[in-house]
Amino acid sequence: MEPIQIAEKIKEQFPDEVLDIREFRGQVAVTxxxxxxxxxxxxxxxxxxxxxxxxxxxxxxxxxxxxENRFVVAYNLYSIKHRHRIMLKAEVAExxxxxxxxxxxxxxxxxxxxECYDLFGITFNGHPDLRRILLPEGWEGHPLxxxxxxxxxxxxxxxxxxxxxxxxxxxxxxxxxxG
Numbered sequence: 001m002e003p004i005q006i007a008e009k010i011k012e013q014f015p016d017e018v019l020d021i022r023e024f025r026g027q028v029a030v031t032x033x034x035x036x037x038x039x040x041x042x043x044x045x046x047x048x049x050x051x052x053x054x055x056x057x058x059x060x061x062x063x064x065x066x067x068e069n070r071f072v073v074a075y076n077l078y079s080i081k082h083r084h085r086i087m088l089k090a091e092v093a094e095x096x097x098x099x100x101x102x103x104x105x106x107x108x109x110x111x112x113x114x115e116c117y118d119l120f121g122i123t124f125n126g127h128p129d130l131r132r133i134l135l136p137e138g139w140e141g142h143p144l145x146x147x148x149x150x151x152x153x154x155x156x157x158x159x160x161x162x163x164x165x166x167x168x169x170x171x172x173x174x175x176x177x178x179g
Contacts, residue, residue: 003028006050006086014040019091029087034073034099037090041102044077044088052077052086055102058112060120061089064146070094071122075102075109098123101130119144136161 001009004023007030011018017040020031032040044052057076064070069091078085092099101124102109113124114133121142124130132139138161141148 001049001082001084003084003086006084009047009050010040010044010086013043027085027087029074029089031072031089031091034090034092038100038102038105040088041075041105044086045105049082051079051081053106054078054080055106055109055112056085058109058116060116060122060144062120062144062146067091068093071097071120073099073116073122092122097121098125100125101127103127118142121145 003026004021007021007028010030010032011021014032014036017032017036018030019033020029022029022031044050054077055075056078057074059074061072061074062070063072071092071094073090073092075088075090076085077088090099097120099122101113103113103124103126110127110129111133113127114130116122117124117127117130118132118134119142131137135143
């Protein structure tokens with residue numbers, strides 16, 4: 001099945017949820033409202049003619065100042081059986097950066113949702129272990145947001161654990177590794 005046919009099938013099943021369908025260089029992206037994202041993903045997974053069994057990727061996008069809903073959560077989905085793919089995008093407002101977790105549909109999105117939470121600050125409702133995955137627990141802010149500062153205000157405002165990490169690195173240099 002061609003990606004545009006898949007998009008039309010999604011629109012038939014969820015006419016009030018689909019906001020936009022775009023095609024660019026053979027990739028079709030379907031933008032949807034976030035309200036029924038779990039139900040929509042369950043349909044994409046369970047419908048025999050679609051059978052999207054592999055979530056290849058899940059990531060956040062920040063449209064700071066360009067769109068009404070600042071954030072988008074994008075799902076790159078692939079069907080191993082049918083060898084077709086689709087991108088699903090769900091808009092997320094800056095005032096309430098949260099969306100329901102689709103972990104119950106695809107267990108493989110566990111780390112992807114945690115990474116998106118860590119780097120964009122988008123909360124995945126219902127995720128059983130939503131905590132930072134790349135940055136330390138004490139880190140302030142979300143570095144992939146477009147308004148995240150590139151540099152801190154000065155040396156007094158460095159991350160609190162920075163010197164601990166440097167001290168630990170110096171300690172490890174004392175060891176001679178033999179292999």
